[in-house]
Amino acid sequence: MTRPPTPDLTGLPDRELLKLDHQVCFSLQAASRAFGGVYREALRDLGLTYPQYLAMMVLWEHGPLPVKTIGDRLHLDSGTLSPLLKRLESAGLVRRERGPQDERSVTVHLTDSGAGLRERALPVPRSILRATGLSVQEVLDLQETLGRLTASLGRAG
Structure with a gap:
């Protein structure tokens, strides 16, 4: 499965950044x-x-x-x-x-x-992993990224 390219948001004007689809918090909420x-x-x-x-x-x-x-x-x-x-x-x-x-x-x-x-409860984690459609490595990478995000937001807040 090919993913669409991730847009480079750094050079976008504020009005463009205000769009819902550019909000990481919204993506996290939808995933949650x-x-x-x-x-x-x-x-x-x-x-x-x-x-x-x-x-x-x-x-x-x-x-x-x-x-x-x-x-x-x-x-x-x-x-x-x-x-x-x-x-x-x-x-x-x-x-x-x-x-x-x-x-x-x-x-x-x-x-x-x-x-x-x-x-x-032993089968639950494996069924959740299957439902994500991600590989084990992708899940581990995502957890690592989210851990960094959580730490950064904790420092900022």
Whole structure:
């Protein structure tokens, strides 16, 4: 598949740069929405939303973690993360424990059901990779580029 040439936007007048098709943020938003639909389908049988899946992935990878660490890893604030973890707890997938030394510190642990869900989730990444239509190398290159973009925007913001 041949891609159309990427326009050189550096010499374009401001009016041209203001066009929707020249906005990288719009391209990212459209891709994110498309990913959302693919993930909704892939996660349906697991009973997870995409944000819940991300939280479970962090716990599958690292084991019990403080809520703050999960939030840092997922770039989520506690106002978004706490209800998500409550829903996972209600579903019997995680349990939250207050720290014995500090009641404000809460650690999230997988339950047996939550740990067992990992096996059922194993096919998800491969199905998402297939849905992208990209090679593994293209996905790795894209992740690297997006990582640089995120870091640059974090510094700029």
